[in-house]
Amino acid sequence: MSFSLIPRGVYPAVTHISPKALAEKGVRLVLADLDNTLVPYRVTEPSRAVRQWRDALAAEGIALFLLSNSRKPGRPHSFAQKLDIPCIGHAGKPKREGFFRAMERMGVTPDQTVMVGDQIFTDVLGANRSGVTPLLVKPIRLAGNPGRYIRYAVETPFRLLGRWRPFV
Template identity: 65%
Template sequence: MLTAYWTGKSIFDIEPATLARRGIQLLLADLDNTLVPYGVPEPTEQVRAWTRSLADHGVTLFVLSNNRHPGRPERFSNALGVPFIGHAGKPKPTSFFLAMERMGCTPAQTAIVGDQIFTDILGGSRAGVTTLLVEPIRLAGNPGRYLRYAAEWPFRALTKRRAKPL
């Protein structure tokens, strides 16, 4: 439950065509430090292009964020043109199931990509979806992030040894 199915450096290591071949139709994505660094209000052009490529392959991106500021995931997702759930309560699986229900997908058709073991990967495992772990985009600026990632280190190392190709 605390190791991911796959791991890569960033979301851009995830090939939309590969997800589609695996039957993934819904890609849930953490926002902060997964899609963009904390505080970046709008998607970059690279994120926009990747999202378009997902859509071209029949995969819907869905932002699933624990951000407690309701306007942040809403503004970002609206700018990207994708559905979202803010203040998602990960690792509780409730928001995962709600997103799948809204999009008409099963756990077998769904994956989650995130940068945190104890929220994104644990929540995805509890919901029965494919878990994809990426490195955090930026740790600077918050000492608590360093501690959290230090606590995750053994699980990240284990994931790297056990991870499967996508």
């Protein structure tokens, strides 16, 4: 398992990641972060675009699974229920345990799994440490927490390097 902060591609949004291209690479499971990846912070309903992306994944035989570090009680599970997908909240990313629990639950291996997230130090690092392919998306919205601006600024070199390594 690798200690790498470099993603396999940087995408404008989850909906720019082609389910067909993922299926052609042998992907059977997409682990997805919640906040700033699928929806902005505090948004409780999946958008039509996210629902359509989930349906397109399913049509290719790929399961979508919510893997969130959210500390808000019930938020990840409530959102996952609205999308009718499985979920692990308080996943502890970048620790590997949440990734392995999700893959075991879905009966897949790391080489059949990708992680889609907006953060280098949780989503990308955790995926790389678990042998899962990390796909990075632009954060939906940075507004609100000044710490996010600092964190994303520190992540900039890794985001730039990731652009040269697209997976799909």
